[in-house]
Amino acid sequence: IDGQKVVLITGCSSGIGLRLAVQLASDPLKRFHVIATMRNLSKKGKLEEAAGATLNKTLHIAQLDVCYDESVTQCLSSIQAGRVDIVVNNAGVGKIGPVESLSIEEMKTIFETNLFGVVRMIKALLPDMKKRQSGHIVVMSSVIGLQGVVFNDVYAASKFAIEGFCESLAVQLLKFNIYVSMIEPGPVNTEFEMKLMEEVSQSEFPGADPVTVQYFKDVYLPASHDIFMTMGQTPDAIAQATMKVISMERPVFRYQTNVLYTPLIAMKYADNTGNLSVRTFYNLLFNHGTMFKISLTLLRIITCNCFRSGEISPN
């Protein structure tokens, strides 16, 4: 452990967290000692299988639920190395649907994980990182932390919230040689989308008017599915991007993993009235058939030539 970076990752039972844990633990130079955490250890089978020979060598599995103080304290105090050099706040939950049919209580649970879960981890680790004048706080944010997407209102709010928190904190932490990095993927093909679809398929959308429900079901859901199919990245691509940011000597504050999404985000900064973003998203949503395919092809042509060419290939 002495020459290694101790990396703690939250939410490793599936998706991005699982792949990141495995990629870091499989580093040929053995630079990382990975503590792959999950809230429910009965789900550890998939990670154990993917970890292969790295299990209990460079990859260690531990219990951690970001929503509970005791769980966080207990996990951190059980760390053999006695320190965490890099924390990857990956645990997160999605939420889609008309706001009229979501209760405030339900909305709070999203913030409990995506905002306060991350804040809890950071608060627990900061004193020691400050003392050691070293550390890297990585957050699995999202493009939805920079640009809202229709029917993702609450999820967007939670990711915007953590962006604001970290953007503010990053300045203070530079004084202590602690870096903060936000990883901002677009759609990623993990269990995330399936969980959302499952939840939606069970809801009758109480409180929402029929026009909104129809707009959500017949326009948004197919368009969103299309976006996951055409623009979606693999969790391995996100793990690779995260590993790249972790390995930087001076880690960047923001890192967008999907070059196809970059021009959509850029609209926000190109027109400070916000109208360009709102209207373009409106048009893209309602023309998601043929027009959308044409727009996407155009985006591919533009972005492949102009944005970080060759750095990460859009899949």
Ligand SMILES: NC(=O)C1=CN([C@@H]2O[C@H](COP(=O)(O)OP(=O)(O)OC[C@H]3O[C@@H](n4cnc5c(N)ncnc54)[C@H](OP(=O)(O)O)[C@@H]3O)[C@@H](O)[C@H]2O)C=CC1
């Ligand atoms: N998939 C996507 O399109 C995108 C995802 N992201 C973000 O990436 C991150 C990972 O998502 P992804 O891998 O796609 O989705 P998954 O649903 O596959 O993974 C989410 C992980 O978070 C865990 N988790 C949820 N709540 C808690 C909690 N309270 N404490 C600890 N762990 C918890 C889940 O555990 P359990 O199995 O127990 O539920 C699971 O391991 C999230 O923060 C998400 O917002 C960002 C951009 C796009």
Ligand SMILES: CC1=C(/C=C/C(C)=C/C=C/C(C)=C/C=O)C(C)(C)CCC1
């Ligand atoms: C780009 C785009 C759309 C959807 C984007 C989606 C659904 C993105 C999902 C991103 C996720 C899931 C991020 C997770 O953090 C719409 C609204 C269909 C309209 C057309 C343009």
